[in-house]
Amino acid sequence: MRNEVVLEIEPLTQAAFAEFGDVIETEDREFFMINGGSTRRYHKLATTEVDDGSRVIINIFEATPLKYPLHIAMLEKHPKGSQAFFPLQCNNYLVVVAPRSNSPCVGGIRAFYAKGTQGVNYHAGVWHHPVLALSDRAQFLVVDREGEGGNCDEHFFSAQTKVVLALDGLNISQ
Numbered sequence: 001m002r003n004e005v006v007l008e009i010e011p012l013t014q015a016a017f018a019e020f021g022d023v024i025e026t027e028d029r030e031f032f033m034i035n036g037g038s039t040r041r042y043h044k045l046a047t048t049e050v051d052d053g054s055r056v057i058i059n060i061f062e063a064t065p066l067k068y069p070l071h072i073a074m075l076e077k078h079p080k081g082s083q084a085f086f087p088l089q090c091n092n093y094l095v096v097v098a099p100r101s102n103s104p105c106v107g108g109i110r111a112f113y114a115k116g117t118q119g120v121n122y123h124a125g126v127w128h129h130p131v132l133a134l135s136d137r138a139q140f141l142v143v144d145r146e147g148e149g150g151n152c153d154e155h156f157f158s159a160q161t162k163v164v165l166a167l168d169g170l171n172i173s174q
Contacts, residue, residue, distance in 0.1 A: 004162040007072070007111040009170055012095060012118055020097040020110075020126045022046035024086055024119030046121035049082040054147030056081075060088070061140045063133035069166035072096060074156045075104045075127040081145025085131060086119030088139040095120055096129035096165060103155050111165055127155065132165075 010016055014023045024045045031040040048056050075098055087093060095112040098104035104127040114120065121143075122128050131140060145151055157163065 002160050002162060003106065004164065005106050005109065006164045006166065007096065007109060009094065009111045009113050009165070009167075012112040012114040012120070016110075017095075017097075017112060017120065019099060020120075020128070021082065021123045022084075022121040024084065024121055025115075025117055027117070046084055046119075047082070048084070048121075048143060048145075049124045050145045050147065051080040054081060054145050057144055057146045059142040059144055061085070061131055061142050063131045063138050063140065064136060065133050065138075069164050069168075070132075072109070072129060072157070072163035072165055074154055075109075075129055076152055076154045077125050077127045078122070078145065078151045079125050079153060080147065080149065080151040082121055082124050082143075083128075083145070084119060084121035084143040085140045086142075087114075087116050088141055089135075090116035091133065091135040091138045092116050093134050093138065093140075094132035094165070096132065097122070098127035100125040100127070106157070106161055106163060109163055113170065 026042045029042050031042045034041045098109045
């Protein structure tokens with residue numbers, strides 16, 4: 001018996017994403033003025049998490065769009081630290097996540113449409129799909145963990161489980 005789930009793509013909001021991590025954006029966020037009043041500081045939009053003996057590192061990932069509709073064959077999680085992505089070229093992108101657990105529950109998988117002005121910070125242990133760019137050579141600033149021990153668990157769904165992400169009706173214009 002085959003189990004098929006078609007994901008509905010939701011707008012990325014603080015409230016909808018709270019279970020999975022932080023939305024990094026300035027829209028509707030509090031700020032205070034610094035640098036003699038010339039700069040708005042949007043303070044603590046996300047908090048990094050790393051285990052003992054690890055350090056926070058900053059990377060740039062360059063991604064290419066995948067083919068849609070996309071069969072979600074796997075999700076990954078980072079149990080020893082959070083992982084944040086922020087688009088550098090203001091390109092919109094997709095986010096697919098599932099709650100923390102030993103293995104992702106198909107019924108708990110959610111998909112979000114992120115505007116190019118929004119970043120995400122996955123909490124440690126949250127299942128997510130690798131970066132889902134919607135434009136060619138999309139670059140993301142990535143804040144990640146570096147340290148001893150493996151920090152990427154992958155879960156591959158069985159052939160009987162089909163999770164589909166389609167762009168039907170989604171306006172992906174920048």
